[in-house]
Each structure stands twice: as structure tokens, then as C-alpha cells.
Amino acid sequence: MKLARLxxxxxxxxxxxxxxxxxxxxxRLHHFMAAPATLHANAFxxxxxxxxxxxxxxxxxxxxxxxxxGGRPGDLFDQAVDGAVDISLTLTxxxxxxxxxxxxxxLPFMMGDPIATSAAYFDMISEELQASEFADVKILAAWxxxxxxxxxxxxxxxxxxxxxxxxxxxTRVITDLLGELGATPVGMPLPGIPEALSKGVINGTVVxxxxxxxxxxxxxxxxxxxxxxxxxxxxxxxxxxxxxxxxDALPDDLRTLLDAMSGxxxxxxxxxxxxxxxxxxxxxxxxxxxxxxxxEEVLRWIVASQPVYARWVxxxxxxGFDGQAAIEQAEELMDRNQ
Numbered sequence: 001m002k003l004a005r006l007x008x009x010x011x012x013x014x015x016x017x018x019x020x021x022x023x024x025x026x027x028r029l030h031h032f033m034a035a036p037a038t039l040h041a042n043a044f045x046x047x048x049x050x051x052x053x054x055x056x057x058x059x060x061x062x063x064x065x066x067x068x069x070g071g072r073p074g075d076l077f078d079q080a081v082d083g084a085v086d087i088s089l090t091l092t093x094x095x096x097x098x099x100x101x102x103x104x105x106x107l108p109f110m111m112g113d114p115i116a117t118s119a120a121y122f123d124m125i126s127e128e129l130q131a132s133e134f135a136d137v138k139i140l141a142a143w144x145x146x147x148x149x150x151x152x153x154x155x156x157x158x159x160x161x162x163x164x165x166x167x168x169x170x171t172r173v174i175t176d177l178l179g180e181l182g183a184t185p186v187g188m189p190l191p192g193i194p195e196a197l198s199k200g201v202i203n204g205t206v207v208x209x210x211x212x213x214x215x216x217x218x219x220x221x222x223x224x225x226x227x228x229x230x231x232x233x234x235x236x237x238x239x240x241x242x243x244x245x246x247x248d249a250l251p252d253d254l255r256t257l258l259d260a261m262s263g264x265x266x267x268x269x270x271x272x273x274x275x276x277x278x279x280x281x282x283x284x285x286x287x288x289x290x291x292x293x294x295x296e297e298v299l300r301w302i303v304a305s306q307p308v309y310a311r312w313v314x315x316x317x318x319x320g321f322d323g324q325a326a327i328e329q330a331e332e333l334m335d336r337n338q
Contacts, residue, residue, distance in 0.1 A: 029061050029087040030064045030069045030085040032090065032189060036213070037214040039238075040065050043274075047266070051258070054257055058254060069084070069085055074094045081241075104329075106173040107173060111334075114232075138243075142237065143237075144271060148208055150205075152203060152223045152224075162178075165183045166183070169206055170190065177233075177308050188205075209280075222289055223288070224285065224289065240262070
């Protein structure tokens with residue numbers, strides 16, 4: 001009797017282990033960009049294929065672009081938290097006031113190298129923010145896009161030219177910057193840009209070059225202002241966030257595989273894809289009026305943007321962390337990843 005029971009337990013254990021290591025898993029990845037966008041087509045569609053191949057077909061990631069599973073871009077993070085989807089790709093700035101320390105990388109003229117900045121952002125998350133701002137999800141990757149460019153109906157060749165323009169910005173920090181520079185800022189997720197420009201709701205927008213073909217931006221405006229020097233006008237922070245239950249439910253070997261194919265390396269890789277996309281987007285609209293401000297002119301914009309820093313530091317201090325120390329921490333992390 002004892003022997004029979006022992007054999008039963010052993011067989012059950014073997015069956016359970018075999019099942020755990022042969023289980024097929026499908027994860028749904030939801031995001032706000034159209035399927036032709038760089039992040040979908042050149043970053044996460046290939047990543048999904050690589051995960052599938054590395055797992056011998058056992059781990060599938062289904063991509064749902066353009067909010068295909070419902071909701072608005074601002075809902076994406078909570079969809080991952082609540083388990084409505086397994087993975088969400090979103091901008092942290094689409095939920096203003098929630099990821100306060102992440103905003104440090106979005107401060108004007110903060111970013112130099114997008115790859116180093118992305119690595120720095122992921123380091124800050126893995127060393128600190130995963131356990132605080134992002135405790136409700138598992139962060140698989142975090143990155144920033146390439147240098148932000150100002151795209152307008154009328155040319156912007158000097159700081160004075162932006163005054164009074166209604167310009168769309170993606171996040172709280174960036175709309176604060178636009179207002180400080182003299183524009184009338186309009187907060188708006190990416191998908192709303194084409195209609196807003198067509199209807200005259202806005203006169204321009206800030207986005208990196210890489211996304212311009214997906215929204216046909218160069219057909220809606222003909223002027224594009226770039227910023228000379230080593231620092232970008234702005235960038236925005238992205239995260240790839242996974243529901244904890246979905247992550248924990250993965251068989252051990254698939255969880256190990258997912259960990260190995262995400263993290264800091266994936267963050268840098270996605271950032272590089274976006275930077276490469278900048279060259280493509282710029283080349284498509286090369287016949288438009290591309291203005292590159294001199295470093296002397298850019299210095300005027302840098303000086304004009306300083307109150308944004310002061311307000312951000314004050315807001316950070318009110319939220320319970322040292323804003324100036326966070327800026328210094330971000331600078332140190334970027335230097336470390338150069």
C-alpha cells in the first residue's frame with residue numbers, strides 16, 4: 001500500500017513537471033500605435049517572433065496595435081495592472097502625476113544619447129522604481145525615443161516664432177515646457193495628432209522623426225525644426241509593463257526565457273530601433289522645410305526652459321523625494337551608461 005502510494009506520488013510529480021515544461025502560453029501585448037509604426041513593426045513584432053522561436057513555439061506574444069483591445073491610451077497601464085491584458089506598451093506621461101520620478105528624463109535638454117538614457121532609465125527602474133512607482137507590474141523594458149523635433153504649419157526659426165502657437169505635447173513635463181516657451185500647449189496622445197492638425201485645433205506638435213511616416217505628419221505640416229548641440233529639446237519615457245499574475249503563471253523555463261530576452265538589453269535595443277527610425281522618417285520628408293537651429297539659438301531655448309526645472313523640483317519635493325537629487329542621479333546614470 002505504501003509502495004503504491006509512493007509510486008502514485010512520484011508519477012503525479014513527474015506528470016506535473018512534464019506539463020509545466022510543455023505548457024503553451026499566449027500573451028496579449030496591447031499598445032496605442034498603428035501597426036506600421038516603428039515600435040510595432042521593427043521592435044516588438046520581431047521580439048515576439050524571437051520569443052516564439054526560442055521557445056520552440058510554446059511562448060506566443062500576440063500584438064494588438066491601435067488600442068485594438070479597447071480603451072484609451074491613458075488606460076494602458078491599468079489594463080496591465082488589472083489583467084485586462086498581459087502586457088502593455090505605453091508612455092508613462094499618459095497618466096500624469098503617477099510616475100513622478102520617471103519624469104526626470106523628460107526634462108528639457110536633459111537627454112544626450114538616447115541609448116545611454118534608455119539604459120539609465122532601466123537602471124533607475126531596476127534599482128529603485130520597480131519597487132515603488134511600478135510595484136503593480138513587472139517592467140520588462142523601459143526606454144526613451146530619439147531627439148524630439150518641432151513640426152509646425154508655419155516655420156519656427158527662432159524662439160519668438162513659437163509664441164502663441166497651439167502646439168501638442170505628449171506629457172505633463174513637455175506641455176509645461178511648451179507653455180514656458182510661449183506656445184499654447186495642448187496635451188494629447190499620439191493618435192489624436194492628425195485629426196487635430198487637419199481641423200486646425202493645433203498648429204504643430206512635437207514628436208521624434210521616427211513616428212512621422214506612421215501618422216503622415218509631413219503631409220499635414222511642412223516645417224520641421226531640429227535643435228543643434230548635444231542635448232535634445234525633449235524626450236519621452238516608455239515602458240513595457242506586464243501583469244504580475246501573467247508573469248508568475250509562466251512555467252519556470254518560459255519565465256527564465258522571457259527574463260533573458262527582456263530587461264536592459266531589450267530596452268537599449270528598442271531605443272536603437274527608434275533612433276534608426278528617425279533617419280527613415282527624416283529621409284521620407286527630406287523635401288519639406290527642415291530647419292536646424294544653431295547652438296547659439298538653442299542656448300536661448302535652454303535658458304528660457306529653466307523655470308520648468310524649478311517647478312519640477314518643487315513638485316518632486318512635494319511628492320516626497322528630492323527633485324534636485326533625482327536630476328543628479330539621472331545625470332550620473334546616463335554618464336555611467338555612455
